[in-house]
Amino acid sequence: MLKEGWYHVLVGFVSLGFVLLLSGLALFMFSKGTEAAQHELLLSVVTSVQGIYVLLYSLEMVLLVHNVGMLHVGKDVWKQLDVIMYFLVVAEFVLISMASVQSERPGNVYPIILQGSFITLVSCRIVKTLQKRVVLFVWIWDLLDWYPQPEAVLRPQLATTDTREQRLNKLQTLKNVVDIQQRYPNIEVATKTRQAARRILNKALDGLKELHEGGLLDDKQFGLLFGNLSWMIQRADGMPTNVVVGNAAFNTMLSVPWLTHDVVPRLLQSFYQYLREGELLVEKNSMHDCVFIICSGIVRVSGCNEEPWVNPVHLANSDSTHFYFCEGAFQDYLVAPDTLGLLGFLTVMPSVCQCVCETDVEMCCIPMEEMTLLVEQNP
Numbered sequence: 001m002l003k004e005g006w007y008h009v010l011v012g013f014v015s016l017g018f019v020l021l022l023s024g025l026a027l028f029m030f031s032k033g034t035e036a037a038q039h040e041l042l043l044s045v046v047t048s049v050q051g052i053y054v055l056l057y058s059l060e061m062v063l064l065v066h067n068v069g070m071l072h073v074g075k076d077v078w079k080q081l082d083v084i085m086y087f088l089v090v091a092e093f094v095l096i097s098m099a100s101v102q103s104e105r106p107g108n109v110y111p112i113i114l115q116g117s118f119i120t121l122v123s124c125r126i127v128k129t130l131q132k133r134v135v136l137f138v139w140i141w142d143l144l145d146w147y148p149q150p151e152a153v154l155r156p157q158l159a160t161t162d163t164r165e166q167r168l169n170k171l172q173t174l175k176n177v178v179d180i181q182q183r184y185p186n187i188e189v190a191t192k193t194r195q196a197a198r199r200i201l202n203k204a205l206d207g208l209k210e211l212h213e214g215g216l217l218d219d220k221q222f223g224l225l226f227g228n229l230s231w232m233i234q235r236a237d238g239m240p241t242n243v244v245v246g247n248a249a250f251n252t253m254l255s256v257p258w259l260t261h262d263v264v265p266r267l268l269q270s271f272y273q274y275l276r277e278g279e280l281l282v283e284k285n286s287m288h289d290c291v292f293i294i295c296s297g298i299v300r301v302s303g304c305n306e307e308p309w310v311n312p313v314h315l316a317n318s319d320s321t322h323f324y325f326c327e328g329a330f331q332d333y334l335v336a337p338d339t340l341g342l343l344g345f346l347t348v349m350p351s352v353c354q355c356v357c358e359t360d361v362e363m364c365c366i367p368m369e370e371m372t373l374l375v376e377q378n379p
Helices: 004-030 036-068 077-102 109-144 149-154 156-183 185-213 219-238 248-254 264-271 321-325 342-347 368-377
Strands: 272-275 280-282 290-296 299-305 328-334 353-357 361-367
Touching: 185 219, 248 264, 248 290, 248 361, 264 272, 264 361, 290 342, 290 368, 299 321, 321 328, 361 368
Parallel strands: none
Antiparallel strands: 272 361, 280 353, 290 361, 299 328, 299 353
16 A cells, blocks of 8 residues: 555656646647637546546545544644645636536636646646655665765775765764754654654554464454554654753753763763863873763764774773774764763773864763762662
C-alpha cells in the first residue's frame, strides 16, 4: 500500500498530465472553426477529467485527515492550504459543470475563464505537491553522485577536497542545530518528545506483531491492541509543538548518566563557565585539569593517530571516538551533553587531542579533585 508521501507524488504527476490535457483542450477551443457539437464534446471531456482529478484529490484528503487524526488539520499552515485548495477545486468543478450544461454557443467566455482558473489551481497544486520531494531528491542525488568512486581513488586531491567539504557541511549543520536549540529550546524539547513517542509506539507495534505471529496473542487480543496502538500513533501528530522548559544547562546536566540529581545544582553554581569562540580547552600532550560537560555550543577536537592500536593494553586519552577508528589526522565536533576529560580522569594520561571552542560555549568545568569526591560518594 502506498504511503501518504508517495501518494502525494502520484497525485502530483497525475495533476501534471491533467494540466497538459486541459491546456491542449483550452487551446483547441480557442482555435477558429470549432463547431458547436465539437465544443460541447470538448467541454464534456474536460468535465470528466476534472471529475477524475477531484476524486483522486478527495482520496488524498481522506488519507491526510486520517493520518493527522481526529480531523485536527488546523495545526499546520501547510495542511490548511491543502484544505483550502481542495474546496476551491471542488467549487471550480461544480461551476464548470454547470457552465458546460448551460453553454449554448462556442464563444461563451464564462467557461473559458473557469477553465483558465482551474488550470491555474492545478498548476499551483503541482508545485506545492512536488516542491519538497524534488528538493529532497535532488539533495540526496547530489550527495550520492558527488563524484564517481574510481575518479576519487585515482585523484587523492579530489578525495581530500571532498573530505574537507564534508567537515564544513557537518560544522554548518551543527551550528544551525545548536542555534535552534539555544533560541527555541521549547520547540526542541517538544520535537524530541514527539520523536521519542513515535519511536516507542512503532517499536511496541512491531513487538505486538511478533507476539501475534508467534501465537502468543489470539486474533481478538491482537485486534484490540493493534487498534489502540494505531490510534495512539495517529494522535502523536497532535502532541504539543511548544513545551515550556526550564534552565537549559540544568536540564543538560540532568541528562548526564553518571551524575545524580542532587549534585547538579551545586556543580552548576560552583563550576559553571562561559567560554568565547577560539578559547583553548585542552592542549595536546597535556593533562586534563577538569572534566568539561558541554551545556551548549560546539567544541572542535582534533589530533593525529599515526599508529592506531599500537598499545591495545592502555586506552589512549582521546575526547573523540574518531581517534580509535582512523589513521592520520582527524577532526570531530562535540555538542551538549558530550564530555571532555572523562578518559583523562580514569586513565591519568595526557591528552592525545587538542580541544578548542568552535563557538561560544557554556559548560560545567568539574575539577579532578571534585570528580574524585563524586566517585567516592557515588561509587
